[in-house]
Amino acid sequence: MKNTNTCPKCHSNEIVRIPSFVGASGNNIKAGITVFSSVTVTRYLCTSCGYTEEWIDDPADVETLKKYYSWKNN
Numbered sequence: 001m002k003n004t005n006t007c008p009k010c011h012s013n014e015i016v017r018i019p020s021f022v023g024a025s026g027n028n029i030k031a032g033i034t035v036f037s038s039v040t041v042t043r044y045l046c047t048s049c050g051y052t053e054e055w056i057d058d059p060a061d062v063e064t065l066k067k068y069y070s071w072k073n074n
């Protein structure tokens with residue numbers, strides 16, 4: 001959806017990108033002690049059927065989560 005701009009469920013191409021921000025009401029994943037070390041999650045919404053996908057847009061953020069959760073799970 002992020003890459004093809006097409007909904008995998010209904011094949012519509014009416015996709016909107018919903019950005020997030022670090023904060024109490026943002027869509028984010030904890031990656032440290034405070035909310036400010038969280039990683040933001042971007043949603044892609046199909047406005048035709050309502051299907052949503054979530055992506056970490058920044059590769060550096062993906063790396064942060066990888067490190068944080070690899071450490072926690074070992």
Ligand SMILES: [Zn+2]
Nearest residue numbers: 007010046049
């Ligand atoms: Zn759809």
